[in-house]
Amino acid sequence: MYELLKNSHATGAEPWGTMFTTGHGDHWTSVTQFVRDNESLWAEAVRAPQ
Template sequence: MIGKRWTFIDWDAAAPSTRLWDLAYAAQAFTLSNTQQAPTEAAQNLAAFVDGYAADPGLRAGLPAAMHRRAAAMYDLLRSSHGTGQEPWGTMYANGHGDHWRAATQYARQHQRIWVEALLLSTR
């Protein structure tokens, strides 16, 4: 840490992607991971995270739907890997990660309107 800012670098799935897809995964993981958290509180955390990233209006507009798609993609990877025996994803699915990402997918989808409102308000 330098000063009051934190920087996170996650290399475990490094591959060509888009800024939106990468931001969706980071935002979902850091701010919407607790599906028991009140959606309005999670929305405040999401807005602060995205403000810290200095996301432009285009990223903000597309982020809520992308977070849902990204969470669903992670769940699908875990579920299908469990079915085919691909590791480490198959074991992770069986050890609770599948349940977590299924709930995260539903949470991200269910509250998209709240995420959109929070992201639009935080730009003002």
């Protein structure tokens, strides 16, 4: 999502380009970092028996 917003901003594609500069780019950067920081936890949850 971050890449979509960033590339849209670079090319002027709306509404994604504006969303990148109004906080959505920062949001998706934080989300990506959270997932990376907790990658082992996510993997364990996916593998956990139901």
